[in-house]
Every structure is written in C-alpha cells, then in structure tokens.
Amino acid sequence: MSRPHPSVRLSALAAASLAGLMAVAAMPAQAQETPWLFRARAVNIDPANKDSTGLGLSLSRKTIPELDFSYFITPNIATELILTVPQRHTIYSNGSRIGSVKHLPPTLTLQYHFNPEGRFRPYVGAGLNYTSFSGVRFEPAIEAALQPSIQKNSFGLAAQAGFDVMLDKQWSINVDIKKLQMSTDIRSKGATVGKFKIDPLLIGVGVGYRF
Numbered sequence: 765m766s767r768p769h770p771s772v773r774l775s776a777l778a779a780a781s782l783a784g785l786m787a788v789a790a791m792p793a794q795a796q797e798t799p800w801l802f803r804a805r806a807v808n809i810d811p812a813n814k815d816s817t818g819l820g821l822s823l824s825r826k827t828i829p830e831l832d833f834s835y836f837i838t839p840n841i842a843t844e845l846i847l848t849v850p851q852r853h854t855i856y857s858n859g860s861r862i863g864s865v866k867h868l869p870p871t872l873t874l875q876y877h878f879n880p881e882g883r884f885r886p887y888v889g890a891g892l893n894y895t896s897f898s899g900v901r902f903e904p905a906i907e908a909a910l911q912p913s914i915q916k917n918s919f920g921l922a923a924q925a926g927f928d929v930m931l932d933k934q935w936s937i938n939v940d941i942k943k944l945q946m947s948t949d950i951r952s953k954g955a956t957v958g959k960f961k962i963d964p965l966l967i968g969v970g971v972g973y974r975f
Contacts, residue, residue: 798975801834801842803938805970809851812965817950817958820858823865826851830968839880844889844924846871846942850898863902865914867962869895869944871922885936889924893944910952914960920945928972936972941965 807830813822828851834844850866873891895918902912926940946962 797836797933799836800975801836801972802975803832803834803940803970803972805830805832805938805940805968807848807940807966807968809853810965810967811853812961812963814961814963815958817960819950819958820856821950821960822856822859823962824854824856826853830966830970834875836877836880840877842875842877842887844873844875844891846873850896852899855902857906861903862906863900863912865897865901866899867895867897867946869893869946871942871944873922873924875924883930884927885930886927887925889922891922891924893920893922893946894918895920895944895946897948911954913951913954915949915951918946918948920947920963926968934974936974938968938970938972940968940970942968 806827808825808827810825811823815821828848830846830848832844832846834842836842847870848868850868852864852866854861855863855865871891871893873889875887875889877885877887879885897914897916897918900914902910906912922942922944924940924942926938928936928938930936943965944963946964948960948962949956950958950960
C-alpha cells in the first residue's frame with residue numbers, strides 16, 4: 765500500500781489543527797455569560813413608621829416601578845444599583861392626612877450568589893441607601909400652625925435577599941426583598957421636634973435579562 769504524499773499529510777494535519785483551534789475558541793463564548801444583568805420589578809413599599817415627635821406620623825404604602833443594573837465581578841459576587849423615579853407618599857398624623865412628600869431612594873448593594881450556574885439562583889446582599897426628599901406639601905392649617913419642615917437627605921444601610929429563576933440563558937423571573945434605613949428630622953418653626961424613621965420593607969417581583 766502506498767503512503768500518502770507528505771503534502772497531503774501536512775494539509776490534513778493543518779485542517780485538523782485549525783478545526784481544533786476553532787472549537788477551543790468557541791467554547792468560552794458558548795459557556796461564559798456576560799457580566800451585566802438588568803431587572804425590572806414592581807415593588808411594594810411598606811414603611812415602618814417609627815415616630816419620636818409625638819405626632820403619630822406615618823407614610824402611606826405604595827407599589828412603585830423599580831429598575832436595577834447588576835455587574836458580576838465573579839460568578840458569585842455582583843454589585844447592584846437600584847433605581848426608580850421620585851415617588852409621592854401621603855403623610856398622616858394619627859391617621860389624618862396632613863400633607864405629602866416625594867422621595868428618591870437609589871441603593872447600591874454588594875451581593876453573593878449561591879448557585880450561579882443553576883436554574884434557581886438565590887442571593888443575599890448588603891449596601892448603602894441614599895434618600896432625597898422633595899416636593900414636601902402640608903395642609904394650609906398645619907402650615908400656618910406649625911410651620912413644619914423636614915431634613916432633605918438621608919443615608920442608611922440596606923439589606924437584601926432574593927432569587928432568580930432562569931427561564932433560559934438570558935431571561936429570568938426575580939423575587940427580591942430589601943430592608944432600608946431611611947429617616948428624617950422633623951422641624952417646627954425651625955426647631956427639631958423629633959425623628960421620623962421610615963425604614964421601609966420593599967418586596968418586589970419582576971423579570972431579568974442577562975446581556
């Protein structure tokens with residue numbers, strides 16, 4: 765039996781090597797997920813309403829839209845920036861409406877994801893919350909009698925737990941629970957009369973997309 769010509773053997777070896785290199789190059793692209801995850805949630809805000817002013821202050825509960833962007837530093841560790849638009853809440857004193865206020869609470873957390881390759885992916889997180897209060901309005905009688913005002917900014921800790929259920933490699937269903945530290949000083953005629961701790965519990969359900 766005649767042996768193949770050397771040029772034929774070299775061509776076959778080159779073709780096999782090229783095919784092998786292409787397969788190796790394609791493997792990371794198929795296996796590796798991108799580090800960016802976007803979620804949209806509907807979130808119910810349930811304020812704790814801890815008031816030291818003696819006025820029995822409370823804020824109304826509300827369901828709001830929320831967006832967040834996560835960046836995975838490693839498969840297990842991610843950062844998440846939670847965003848929404850300013851939300852108006854009714855202010856009550858001993859159950860009676862006395863005004864309203866808007867707040868914007870962007871929050872940044874660092875998360876640990878327990879099962880990053882599975883279909884069910886639980887996580888926990890902790891971070892910082894910044895809240896900006898604006899659009900404060902009081903009823904005319906309250907304004908005339910007390911001349912009330914509030915501190916405009918609040919910083920506090922944030923704790924988080926939730927999970928993603930993967931529908932495919934990109935889409936997921938998300939359930940998320942957060943507890944935020946959020947408070948403001950209450951003033952009357954320029955003097956501080958107490959602190960109002962809102963400290964809301966946020967329960968959200970939404971969808972996620974992995975880019």
